[in-house]
Amino acid sequence: MVADETLLPVGDDPMASTGVPRRPGDLVRAVQELETAEGPRWVWADTREAYAPLLEQGVRVARCHDLALTEGLLLAHEGRYGEPRSARAAHARLHGLPVPDEQPNAAGTLFAPEPLAAEAVAEVLADQLRRIAALPEPGRFRLLVAAESAGALVAAEMSHEGMPWRRDLHDALLTELLGPRPVHGMRPAKLQALADEVAAAFGHPVNPDSVQQLVKAFKGAGVELRTTRSWELKRIDHPAVAPLLSYKELARLFSAHGWAWADQWVRGGRFRPEYVVGGVVSGRWATNGGGALQIPKVMRRVVLADDGWTLVVADAAQLEPRVLAAMAGDVGLARAAGEIDLYAALAQSFGGERANAKIAMLSAMYGGTSGDASKLLAVMRQRFPKAYQFVEDAAKAGEDGRIVRSWLGRTSPPPSERWRQLVSGPEGGRAARDRGRFTRNFVVQGTAAEWALALLAVLRGLLPEPARLVFFQHDEVMVHCPLDQAEEVIAAVSESAARASRLLFGSTPVRFPMEAVAVGSYADAK
């Protein structure tokens, strides 16, 4: 099955190109031929729709421009957050036509819309390039668009490739922790035993999945609870607590990543989630089903390289404080960020305590106020004034109802109407501070996400055949490759980190260490 989608190959000068409509029948071959001959930047309405069928046919492309992702970035930058961002909507706006509503979910719709004609794709592209050129920092925004689009390619390829997942080991792990797989609708034996223990401790039946029943049962036992969160339960002295805590932990494994999950998401020894590029306002990815970004650590042991292959796993160390140092241009902080252990390098400034340096940095980036935070923030303000001021400004903007932007120009959502009402009411201070914490974090998290996208884009281009990116989680990547490519892939990872840093920040003294290890099992990566 070939995508019913118009593709537009664009050479180095996008404005000079013309659309090439293709009949679906020869589309795949045409793409492959052009890709080999000219390596164009493919322009399409939506990468997931256009690229997945190509991947099915074994065709991979090097570069693309995703109209919908770009439109979303542009609309937000232009203060038009929330307007429909599909290529079709963008085309309608250009011509003053009624703008179609956003497709709620491609999988859930019965009728796919007619594909955009090549002329329409070209028009939307030209309009976007004009709008980008008119921005105050067009170069940065172009990089953002390229990185976002490259991310969309990687996401489609990772969904296609899948992360190695041994169902036999997964089943063995579940059986070890929960007991054998139960018949539908039943609890596994060990889970049921824990539920029985909880009931016995109360002296009457209690459903441990029901907050209401638990609160009531504890009340009957003379214990008043505000919530049944595990950290709150841990402070309570009652015989039901221990089995209840075990129950909660295992019940989550069972329901979120148990046998039914594997039935749905694991096929042919691969876990294939659907990634949503730009699915988080800060630019991080989200997933649509499969919970790929919330896989419990205990399950890493079932992620094994194929025979003769290895997993190269790497995560960026202390990415967010390094990003802050580079963005703020804070000389002192940048010097510390030139070291492998940034917090250790900062310790001297915070009474010799590495831990204090960490709290100070985290509090500055996230708006923390607890414990020693305010005292340490005062030190930070004095020692690293530019970094301190950078996040303070972002927080102030948020509190004032203004938007903020990441380094490359991703724009935060504007405040909601509800927030504006709230902020002028009796609880206004609280609402303002909450939004201040959000915008404070947005500039750091958003730029860290951009760095990670740039890393992915570069790494994708450096990987030798047949190595494949198979997993990405905010600041961590996994490559599946033959054993004898391990060294080359590890080198490619650190080279990509260096190039990503230059792409975003030029010649900064800040280092972005990305140490990769080759392992047989994901569980051995840390």
Add this chain to the structure above:
DNA sequence: TGACCAAGCGCC
């Protein structure tokens, strides 16, 4: 019955 919300917890 289905839609929706809240609680709770997994990951970074």
Add this chain to the structure above:
DNA sequence: AAAGGGCGCTTGGTCA
């Protein structure tokens, strides 16, 4: 280790 911002996903519970 501490912390807080961001998410997805499941369950129970309520309401129309």
